[in-house]
Amino acid sequence: MIARIERVHDRLSAGLDRMLGELGGMTAPQRRFKPDESTWSATEVCHHVFLAQSGIVDELEKMRGSKAIGRSLSQSLWHQVVRLVLWSGIKVKNPAPSAAPDASVTLDELEPRWASERDRLRGLLEGLDESALGDAGFKHPIAGPLSLEETVTFLATHVEHHLRQLRRIRSHPDFPS
Helix, strand or coil: CCHHHHHHHHHHHHHHHHHHHHHHCCCHHHHHCCCCCCCCCHHHHHHHHHHHHHHHHHHHHHHCCCECCCCCHHHHHHHHHHHHHHHHCCCCCCCCHHHCCCCCCCHHHHHHHHHHHHHHHHHHHCCCCHHHCCEEEEEECCCEEEEHHHHHHHHHHHHHHHHHHHHHHHCCCCCCC
């Protein structure tokens, strides 16, 4: 794997490990706790991250070897806004209906599916050479088209954003003990 992609992939894997570790360290009532009706539970946060990654890897597989599509000026600006939002932890609505979580999903269902998705992404990234980094990645619903390298960075940053969301849920005064 290309060294800089491997570093970002390692960051992504570490974030996923922390996320599953946090979820696994919670009781069932804690996993289901929602600070309010418009906020996801910890399980829903993790399911959303899984769905987003799975959908993105599906798109990466379809786009493999395709040259990147240029971004318009407005897409370039929105790309920076999305990066800022993810890094800042600002709470925003999910822009991708296909990544809307299912409240009935359990940790026991998520864990094996995560392992499969990790393997699928790693397999896709192994064997790439430097020339592939600028290839088409996926089209973010707000930021527009991302290169393969930007896509892997997005995945890692997306997990880190949602780890902060899990911390907010856990710090809510009504979070079950």
